[in-house]
Amino acid sequence: xxxxxxxxxxxxxxxxxxxxxxxxxxxxxxxxxxxxxxxxxxxxxxxxxxxxxxxxxxxxxxxxxxxxxxxxxxxxxxxxxxxxxxxxxxxxxxxxxxxxxxxxxxxxxxx
Amino acid sequence: xxxxxxxxxxxxxxxxxxxxxxxxxxxxxxxxxxxxxxxxxxxxxxxxxxxxxxxxxxxxxxxxxxxxxxxxxxxxxxxxxxxxxxxxxxxxxxxxxxxxxxxxxxxxxxx
Numbered sequence: 001x002x003x004x005x006x007x008x009x010x011x012x013x014x015x016x017x018x019x020x021x022x023x024x025x026x027x028x029x030x031x032x033x034x035x036x037x038x039x040x041x042x043x044x045x046x047x048x049x050x051x052x053x054x055x056x057x058x059x060x061x062x063x064x065x066x067x068x069x070x071x072x073x074x075x076x077x078x079x080x081x082x083x084x085x086x087x088x089x090x091x092x093x094x095x096x097x098x099x100x101x102x103x104x105x106x107x108x109x110x111x
Numbered sequence: 112x113x114x115x116x117x118x119x120x121x122x123x124x125x126x127x128x129x130x131x132x133x134x135x136x137x138x139x140x141x142x143x144x145x146x147x148x149x150x151x152x153x154x155x156x157x158x159x160x161x162x163x164x165x166x167x168x169x170x171x172x173x174x175x176x177x178x179x180x181x182x183x184x185x186x187x188x189x190x191x192x193x194x195x196x197x198x199x200x201x202x203x204x205x206x207x208x209x210x211x212x213x214x215x216x217x218x219x220x221x222x
Contacts, residue, residue, distance in 0.1 A: 033211060043154070043201065043213040086154065088211075098144075098156040098167050099211060 006087050006102035013109055019074040021105045023087030031090035031097065032063050034072050037104070038083045046085075047072070077109045114138045115214035117202050123220045124192050131178075132187040132217045134202030140212070142166075142205045143185040145177060148216075149198035157200075160185055192221045 003026040013019055023032075032050045035043040047054050049061040049070065058077075063070040074081055084106050088099040118133040136143060145157040159167040163179040174196075176188040189196060202214040 031209075035211075035213075042215045045210050045212065048210045088154075098159055098169060100156070101154040103153045 004087055004089055004100050004102035006085075006105050008105060009103070010106040011108070013077055013107070015077060015079055015109055015111050017077055019072075019077050019081070019107055021072040021074075021085050021087075021107075023070040023072070023089075023102060025068050025070075025087075025089045025100075028065060028068065029063075029070075029089035031099070032070050033088050033099065034059075034061055034070075035086040035088060035101075036083055037086065041083075043086065074107075077107075079109045079111060082107055082109045113215060115202055115204060115212060117200075117214040117217050119217060120215065121218045121220075123222060126192060126194060126221055128192050129188070129190045130192065130219070132189070132200050132202075132219070134185050134187070134214060136183050136185075136202070136204040136212075136214075138204055138206075138212060139183075140204035140206045141182075142207070143179070143183075144203040144205075144211070145185065145187050146201045146203060146213075147198045148201060154201070157187075158185075189219075194221045197221045 005024045007022045034046040037043045047061040051065045053062045058075045060073040084104040086104045088101045090097045115136045142161045144159045148154045156169045158177045174190045178186045199216040199218045201216045
């Protein structure tokens with residue numbers, strides 16, 4: 001089955017530093033999303049990026065489809081960025097598709 | 112205001128009992144999903160519905176039955192509850208398999 005590997009499992013940074021999160025998947029993805037979850041909270045979609053580079057605010061995602069990898073870059077991290085970041089992929093297009101999630105990267109931003 | 116409403120938010124159930132988790136979405140999406148998140152496993156896909164029809168089913172057990180009475184409703188009935196069913200169950204929706212939006216989750220504890 002499809003597998004999604006995220007690294008690192010956890011990351012501790014000082015406020016203001018940049019964070020780099022990695023995602024590798026076992027098969028070519030036609031859909032790739034990054035999600036954020038605060039402890040005990042819901043998941044929020046950050047970026048929908050099946051290929052190329054996408055930006056929103058301080059977030060940049062780069063997905064290289066042929067190499068089956070995606071990254072999420074968080075610039076000038078803030079304490080409120082703390083939480084778990086998930087990468088999720090889907091191989092098929094259209095319709096009601098299932099996403100396969102990685103185990104997440106726990107990001108802790110310290111003052 | 113939340114666009115995907117899940118009820119109840121918290122639920123404690125006795126082993127062997129039956130519960131229904133409610134989900135309503137007001138995003139006008141045609142596809143709805145159930146995902147499960149527990150301490151033991153990463154977020155995992157359970158069901159997907161499109162236009163009130165079952166599209167995909169990952170759950171092996173027939174104890175989990177989705178029910179769609181209206182286009183924007185997808186409830187989840189769980190029978191013969193077991194302690195291993197303890198998890199947070201997330202309802203989600205999308206339009207045409209694009210960006211996935213999650214509800215706040217229903218946290219189920221089976222004792």
